[in-house]
Amino acid sequence: GDSVTQMEGPVTLSEEAFLTINCTYTATGYPSLFWYVQYPGEGLQLLLKATKADDKGSNKGFEATYRKETTSFHLEKGSVQVSDSAVYFCALSGYQTGANNLFFGTGTRLTVIP
Amino acid sequence: NAGVTQTPKFQVLKTGQSMTLQCAQDMNHEYMSWYRQDPGMGLRLIHYSVGAGITDQGEVPNGYNVSRSTTEDFPLRLLSAAPSQTSVYFCASSYSNRLGQETQYFGPGTRLLVL
Numbered sequence: 001g002d003s004v005t006q007m008e009g010p011v012t013l014s015e016e017a018f019l020t021i022n023c024t025y026t027a028t029g030y031p032s033l034f035w036y037v038q039y040p041g042e043g044l045q046l047l048l049k050a051t052k053a054d055d056k057g058s059n060k061g062f063e064a065t066y067r068k069e070t071t072s073f074h075l076e077k078g079s080v081q082v083s084d085s086a087v088y089f090c091a092l093s094g095y096q097t098g099a100n101n102l103f104f105g106t107g108t109r110l111t112v113i114p
Numbered sequence: 115n116a117g118v119t120q121t122p123k124f125q126v127l128k129t130g131q132s133m134t135l136q137c138a139q140d141m142n143h144e145y146m147s148w149y150r151q152d153p154g155m156g157l158r159l160i161h162y163s164v165g166a167g168i169t170d171q172g173e174v175p176n177g178y179n180v181s182r183s184t185t186e187d188f189p190l191r192l193l194s195a196a197p198s199q200t201s202v203y204f205c206a207s208s209y210s211n212r213l214g215q216e217t218q219y220f221g222p223g224t225r226l227l228v229l
Contacts, residue, residue, distance in 0.1 A: 006156075032215045043118075043204055043220035044157075051215045089156060093214030100145045100164070100214050101172065102206075104156035 002027045006090045006105025013080055013112050021075040021108045023064075023090035031092040033057075033066050033073040034102070038087045047075075047088070080112045116140050120205050120221035127195045127228045135190040135224050137205030143219075144210040146188040150174065150201040151223075157204065163188055164210055195228045202226070 007022040025033065032051045036044040048057030053068035062077045073090060090105040121136045139146065147162035149172075159172030163182040177199060179191040188207075192199060203224045208216040 004156075030213075032213065034217075036218075036220075043222045044206075044218075045220065046217045049215075049217065051213070099212050100208055100210060100216060100218075101147065101159055101162055102149075102157070102218060104149075104158075106154055106156040 002031065002092060002094055002103045004090050004092055004103055004105040007108055008106070009108040009110065011108060011110045013110070015082055015112055015114050016079045017112075019075070019077040019080045019084075019110065021088055021090075021110070023073045023075065023105060025071050025073065025090075025092050027071075027092055027094070027103075029094075030068075031094060033064070034091045034093070035062070035064055035073070035075050036089045036091060036104075038089065038107075040086070044089065080110070082112045082114055085110055085112050118205055118207055118219050118221035120203075120224050122224060123222070124225045125227070127192075127226065129196060129228060131195050132191070132193050133195065135192075135203055135205075135226075137188045137190065137221060138186050139188075139205075139207040139219070140186065141207060141219065142185060143207035144185070145216070146182065146205065146207045147172070147218075148178070148180065148188070148190045149204045149206065151204060152201050160190065160203075192226075195226075197228045200226060200228045 035047040048059040050057040050066035148160040149157040161180040205221040206218040
């Protein structure tokens with residue numbers, strides 16, 4: 001079945017450091033891939049997405065490229081800020097019945113220190 | 115637009131009690147769903163609906179019931195609460211898309227504690 005494997009955390013970085021959070025997936029067909037972010041005490045919100053192979057999603061300085069050959073969708077940011085501290089979830093949505101259903105990774109908690 | 119709203123924000127139940135978690139959206143989305151979030155397990159799908167009158171089970175449906183009588187509302191019912199249902203519950207909605215490309219919009223969550 002469909003699944004997402006996400007880099008375990010927590011991750012602690014100094015401000016302006018480079019961030020990578022790894023995400024790989026298993027799916028039939030051609031899923032859409034998402035990164036959602038959860039700030040403390042809030043619900044999830046979309047950070048970026050990519051709907052086909054080689055697409056690059058980007059938002060707020062974050063980027064991720066849909067790599068079909070390596071079944072990966074790693075999240076990167078060149079210079080993190082304290083305000084980026086949150087939990088990041090990689091997710092995919094299916095291609096068959098229940099196509100809008102999301103399969104989530106376990107989440108990676110990022111803490112950025114000044 | 116209020117987006118996706120959930121009530122209550124926090125609830126304490128005793129084992130065996132029943133309750134309904136409310137979810138409403140004002141974006142005219144066809145698709146709505148319920149997830150539970152547990153430490154170290156990400157979010158897991160409980161039930162979903164692709165339109166009024168249509169519901170289906172997700173990954174962890176046992177102990178939960180849903181119905182969808184209107185496009186706007188998608189309540190989640192716990193018929194007999196158990197400590198294993200202690201969790202944070204999120205409702206989400208989106209337009210329906212057969213390729214699953216639509217962005218999901220999440221509510222703020224309901225934190226449930228079952229004693």
